[in-house]
Amino acid sequence: MIVSIANNITSPLGMTTAENYAAVKAGKSALKRYEGHWGLPEAFVASLIDRSNFTDNRYTIVEQAVIHSVAKALESANIDTSSPKVLFILSTTKGNVFLLDKREKGFPQERVRLGMMARQIVSYFHNPNEPIVVSNACISGVCAQIEAMRHLESGNYDYVIVSGVDIQSAFIVSGFQSFKALSPEECKPFDANRHGLNLGDAAATIIYTRKESVSENEWCAYRGAIRNDANHISGPSRTGEGSYRALKYVLGDIDLQKIAFVNAHGTATPYNDEMESIAIDRAGLSNVPVNSLKGYYGHTMGAAGVLETIMSMQAIDDNNILATRGFETLGVSRNINVTNQNQPTEKKAFIKLLSGFGGCNAALLMTKGGLR
Amino acid sequence: MMIQHRVYISTDKAIVDGKALELTEKGSALLTQIYRSHIGDYPKFFKMDTLCKLGFVASELLLNSEGERNFEPREDRAVILFNRNASLQADTNYQSTIQDSENFFPSPAAFVYTLPNIVTGEIAIRNKYYGETSFIVIEENDEKLMEQNLSVAFQDTDTQSIIGGWLDCTDEEHFEANIFIMEK
Numbered sequence: 001m002i003v004s005i006a007n008n009i010t011s012p013l014g015m016t017t018a019e020n021y022a023a024v025k026a027g028k029s030a031l032k033r034y035e036g037h038w039g040l041p042e043a044f045v046a047s048l049i050d051r052s053n054f055t056d057n058r059y060t061i062v063e064q065a066v067i068h069s070v071a072k073a074l075e076s077a078n079i080d081t082s083s084p085k086v087l088f089i090l091s092t093t094k095g096n097v098f099l100l101d102k103r104e105k106g107f108p109q110e111r112v113r114l115g116m117m118a119r120q121i122v123s124y125f126h127n128p129n130e131p132i133v134v135s136n137a138c139i140s141g142v143c144a145q146i147e148a149m150r151h152l153e154s155g156n157y158d159y160v161i162v163s164g165v166d167i168q169s170a171f172i173v174s175g176f177q178s179f180k181a182l183s184p185e186e187c188k189p190f191d192a193n194r195h196g197l198n199l200g201d202a203a204a205t206i207i208y209t210r211k212e213s214v215s216e217n218e219w220c221a222y223r224g225a226i227r228n229d230a231n232h233i234s235g236p237s238r239t240g241e242g243s244y245r246a247l248k249y250v251l252g253d254i255d256l257q258k259i260a261f262v263n264a265h266g267t268a269t270p271y272n273d274e275m276e277s278i279a280i281d282r283a284g285l286s287n288v289p290v291n292s293l294k295g296y297y298g299h300t301m302g303a304a305g306v307l308e309t310i311m312s313m314q315a316i317d318d319n320n321i322l323a324t325r326g327f328e329t330l331g332v333s334r335n336i337n338v339t340n341q342n343q344p345t346e347k348k349a350f351i352k353l354l355s356g357f358g359g360c361n362a363a364l365l366m367t368k369g370g371l372r
Numbered sequence: 373m374m375i376q377h378r379v380y381i382s383t384d385k386a387i388v389d390g391k392a393l394e395l396t397e398k399g400s401a402l403l404t405q406i407y408r409s410h411i412g413d414y415p416k417f418f419k420m421d422t423l424c425k426l427g428f429v430a431s432e433l434l435l436n437s438e439g440e441r442n443f444e445p446r447e448d449r450a451v452i453l454f455n456r457n458a459s460l461q462a463d464t465n466y467q468s469t470i471q472d473s474e475n476f477f478p479s480p481a482a483f484v485y486t487l488p489n490i491v492t493g494e495i496a497i498r499n500k501y502y503g504e505t506s507f508i509v510i511e512e513n514d515e516k517l518m519e520q521n522l523s524v525a526f527q528d529t530d531t532q533s534i535i536g537g538w539l540d541c542t543d544e545e546h547f548e549a550n551i552f553i554m555e556k
Contacts, residue, residue, distance in 0.1 A: 039473055093487060095458075100467040114458050115511030130517060133509040135458055136489045143506055150524035171463075174470050175483035225528060226504040228496040230445070234484045245447060245502055249530060357484065358493030360505050 001370065002149045003211045004219040005159075006077035007310045010069040011202040011297060012049045021314040025342065029296045029325055031186045031198050038170040042177050045186060046168055047200035047298040060096050060107055062167045063120050065203035070125065070163050073205040079159050081125040087157040088131040090118045091144035091164035092302035095133075098169035121163075129157075137356030138265070139226065140164065141305020142364045145206065146224035152210040164306035165203040172301075173199060179234075181269055189266035189292035189324050190273045190338045192331030197267040200298025204307035216369035219313050222349075225249035229359035236271050240279030242361035243353060247283040250351065250365040258371065259288050260347035261321045261339070263312045265354045266292020267299050268326065272355060277332035279353075279361075291339045295325030305354050309366060312350045316368055321345050373523055374555045378537075379434045381406075381426060381549040388433050399545040403429050410436065414498065420485075421462045423541040427453065427491035428498065430549040431535055435499065438553060443500055448532040450504035451492045452525055453551070454518050455540035458488040458509050464543075491539065504528060513538050513550075526556050 008016060012030030013023040030047040037044070054064035070088075079086060092114060098104060099112045110116050118131035134144040141164040148160035166172070176182050176199060183196035214220050227245040229237035237243075262285055264276050273292075280290060293308050300307055315322050323341045330338060348368040355361045380387040384398045386406055397405040403425045407417050411432045417425060431451075435441060462485035469479050484490065492505035504525065510517055515538075522536045537551035 041473075041476060097463055097486075100463055102471060112460070112463075113456065113511065114509040115456060119511060130510060130512070130514070132517075132521065135487070135507050135509050136492075136505075137487045147508075147521070147524075150527050153527060154524045156520060156524070170470060171467060174476075174478040175466065175480075175486065178478035178480040178483055180480075225530075226506060227447070227502055228451075228493065228505045230496045230500045230502050232497070233490050233493045241502060249528070356489075357487055358489040358491075358505065359496060360489060360493065 001211050001214050002152050002208050002221040003214055004206050004221065005209050006073045006207045007205060008069045008072035009202065009204045009307050009310055010065055012047050013296065016072060017310055017314060021311060024296045024311060024322060027325060029186065031298055040170055040174055044173055044177065044182055045198045047198065048168060049201040059120060060111060062096050062165055063117060065167060066121050066163050066165045067124050069203040069205040070161055073207055077207050081127050084128050085158040086127055087129050087151055087160045088122045088127055089144045089147055089160055089162050090131060090133045091140040091306060092133060093135060093137055093140060093166055094172055097171050136360055137358050138301055138304060139354040139356045139360050139362040140302045142224060142352055142354050142362035143226055145221060145305065145309065145364060146226065148208045149221050149224060152208060158209060160208045161205065162208065162306060163203060163205040164303040166301035166303055167201045168199050183268060186326055187268035187294050188326040189268040189294050190330060190332055191327050192329045194268040194270065194273065194331060196269050197294065198298035200300040202297060202300035202303040202307050204303045204310055206306055206310060214370050218369060220367050220370055222365040222367045222371065223250045224364040226360060226362045229361065231359055233359060234357050236275035236355055240275045240282060242359060243276060243279035243355055244282045246361045246363035247279060250363045251283060254371060256284060256288065258347060258349050260316055260345040260350050261289040261291055262351045262353060263308050264290050264292050266294055266324065268294055274332050276353060277334040277336050280336050281334035286334060286336050289321050289337050289339050291322050291324045305352065309352050309364065312352060313366060316348060316350060319344055319346060376553040376555055377434055377437045378552040379430045379549065381430050383545055383547060388437050400425065420494065422544050422547060423459060423461060424485065424491045424494050426541055426547050426549050427539050428494055430551050431495045434535065434551055434553060445500040445502060447502040447530055449501050450525055450531045450534045451495050451501060452506045452522055452534055452536045453492055453539045454508045454510055455488065455538060456511060456513065457540055457542050459486050461541050461543050462486045495535065504531060522554055532556050
């Protein structure tokens, strides 16, 4: 069994998992409107972390966010990161891309390479292994966890530290603006009046290990899958093909009654949410509660899969299904069960779903105490 | 695990299963020459950035060497590629469209390629592969590390073979592909 032993979320809503969960449970969001920010001509709504939290000028803000998140997670895990049996897997889409801006000084250009960025982080923690960076667009955070499960299962390593990060910059925001993918207001996942996504900063970390058996309070990464739509590089499949196939694989023959909720990608773009509704319905999950956390954090890209998995574990630990902030009226073609308020649950399993550019989709089934 | 076929492409050569193709061009013109002489039926090629062109051409040569192509949809083949520079060429290209506030014209057509896994998507689309696609960035071209990451991917019980290997590009003139088919 692959078991989660520690985690952290570093975001505008807090620097620890507990602070983040308390804020989200109370319905708080860090989404704000920014005008003239980073010299961008067009205003945008985003969830941005206070840059003054990060003062160590040997590391970029992206690196510092990861280092903070990993260090916090390590506080509750008794492991020696200098051991060759510990592997670091990073999940990011754009890493230090802001260094390409000619006005940026103070760091060597090579730090724009994701592998170099990852080396800064592992060297901070004195880890001897070459770090692996999963860069699979918006599904990276679940892919990195699947990669961790596989390396632990194979016995290659005893602990894997999975950290997801993306910190917003003019590069990313202007790109999504050029795509007309950003919402001019706070995003409304699955809602009839949704107009696109918001972007967000975050770093999030989960530490996994392998155990013979799990106790009823331990979280187990049960099964994960990655599937492609084989349809379009920047638009999701109209049949939810890859997402449906990933879901089908992770569900296997388990009893769907055991699933507390599906934590969807739910970016609030018209196409993504429609596609997910089709995949969820095709997989027989239309009665299962569905939520999205983008209304609290925006789309945190490489961090999303890790952050949203942690928040979902926290919610079940609290016997709670989180509300989909921003959602009022169902605006997708399939009649799925999107939550608009926090609601109690006694169930102990959830599914994390993600989809991204390149036609990729990922699903992860997490269970508390195995599948009993 | 067994490696079945291998394609190597660098800026001035292409080698399929140990045999060099007869080519005269260099850099991205070499990729176009391979496209025209060995592929030719996929005009979307011309819209791609260099990393995608490289991955597309290399995977076409690889699959042609595997045998007759039928393009039947399949879920049992994964595409898992590695490199050092992620989407650096596309990133640099996109940055140039926003560098100057007096001349600010961010292009969605340029932005879409600023992800390394677009190429794995292009290969999946061309071949109707519904299986796993993934892109992993590592600092060194280390075949052992790649093999370790590919062999564990067979834990997905649907995956029977993988198009895997190295696919790196820094600009139109500098790139390297070394990809293969790995069977379970």
